[in-house]
Amino acid sequence: MLSGGRALYGDPTGQVPLEMPATLGPWTAEPVRFCMNDQCAASFLESQLPEGAAECPVCGSELGSVSVGEKRLLPANTPIFRRVYRRDGHPDVMATFVFSGMERQSIHKPQRCLVAQGNRITDEYTHRAACDRDGGTLPVRVLEIARPVRDSAGQVVSTDANVYVYWLFNPERETVHHWSRLWRTVWDNAIRSYRPRWGYASITIPRDLNSPDGWKNELDDFLPRLYPVVKKLRADLDARRNRVLRLGARSWENNVYEGTNAALSSVSAPAPAAAPAQD
Numbered sequence: 504m505l506s507g508g509r510a511l512y513g514d515p516t517g518q519v520p521l522e523m524p525a526t527l528g529p530w531t532a533e534p535v536r537f538c539m540n541d542q543c544a545a546s547f548l549e550s551q552l553p554e555g556a557a558e559c560p561v562c563g564s565e566l567g568s569v570s571v572g573e574k575r576l577l578p579a580n581t582p583i584f585r586r587v588y589r590r591d592g593h594p595d596v597m598a599t600f601v602f603s604g605m606e607r608q609s610i611h612k613p614q615r616c617l618v619a620q621g622n623r624i625t626d627e628y629t630h631r632a633a634c635d636r637d638g639g640t641l642p643v644r645v646l647e648i649a650r651p652v653r654d655s656a657g658q659v660v661s662t663d664a665n666v667y668v669y670w671l672f673n674p675e676r677e678t679v680h681h682w683s684r685l686w687r688t689v690w691d692n693a694i695r696s697y698r699p700r701w702g703y704a705s706i707t708i709p710r711d712l713n714s715p716d717g718w719k720n721e722l723d724d725f726l727p728r729l730y731p732v733v734k735k736l737r738a739d740l741d742a743r744r745n746r747v748l749r750l751g752a753r754s755w756e757n758n759v760y761e762g763t764n765a766a767l768s769s770v771s772a773p774a775p776a777a778a779p780a781q782d
C-alpha cells in the first residue's frame with residue numbers, strides 16, 4: 504500500500520507541534536534520563552545529576568533520553584517528548600508522547616515495552632478518567648505494573664509499583680485500542696490517502712500498595728491539566744492536513760523527522776543529561 508508515486512495527506516513526517524509545558528498548574532516539569540544498562544535501568548531527574556552528566560551514577564553506564572526498552576524497540580527518528588511533573592506532597596508523574604511517522608513500529612503495544620523493562624503487568628482495564636473540570640471524561644487504558652528493585656548484589660529489596668495510563672490519538676480520533684489505530688491507519692491510508700501522525704500519550708504514576716486506588720486522585724488532578732495540551736496539539740496537527748508527502752518508490756526514505764523542537768528526544772541522538780524517578 505506504500506508503493507511508489509503516491510501523494511499522502513496529513514503531514515506524517517512533519518514537525519510535531521508540541522512543547523512539553525514547563526508547568527501544569529502546580530506541577531513543575533523536569534527532564535528525565537535513563538541508564539542504558541538493562542541490568543541497572545535506573546532513571547534520574549536532570550536536577551539530581553551533576554550538570555552535563557553522561558554516565559549513570561549507580562553503574563557508570565551511558566545515560567540516554569529514552570529507556571533501554573524503548574531504545575531497543577523504537578525506530579530511529581521516533582519523536583518522543585517526555586517530562587516528569589513534580590508537586591510537593593504528591594508522587595512524581597511522568598508524561599510521555601510518542602509519535603508515529605511513516606513506519607508503524609514507533610507506536611507499539613506498551614505491554615511489550617514495559618515487560619522489556621522488567622515489569623510484570625498485574626492488571627489491565629479501561630478506565631474513564633476526568634479530562635476537564637466540568638465532568639468530562641476520557642477513556643484511558645490502565646496497566647498496573649510492578650518491577651522488582653534489586654540491590655548491587657542482585658537481591659530483590661523492594662517492588663516498584665506504578666500505574667501506566669495511555670491512549671492513542673490522531674487529529675480525528677482518540678482510542679485506547681491498538682487494533683483500532685491500525686485499522687484506521689490502513690483505511691485512511693488506502694482509501695483517503697490520509698496519513699496523519701498518530702500520537703501515543705502515556706502517564707506513569709507511582710502506586711502505593713497501601714492505597715491501591717490513590718493514583719486515581721492524582722490522575723484526576725493531572726489529566727485535566729494535560730488534556731488541553733493534547734487538544735491543542737490535535738488541532739495543530741489537523742491544521743497541517745493538506746500538506747502533501749510525495750512518496751518515492753521506497754517509502755522508508757520518507758521516514759525522517761525534520762522537527763527542531765527542543766523538547767524532542769530522539770532515539771538516534773540522545774539529548775544531554777540527571778536520582779531515581781519512576782520509569
Ligand SMILES: [Zn+2]
Pocket residue numbers: 538539540543544545559560561562563564
Ligand atoms: Zn546504571
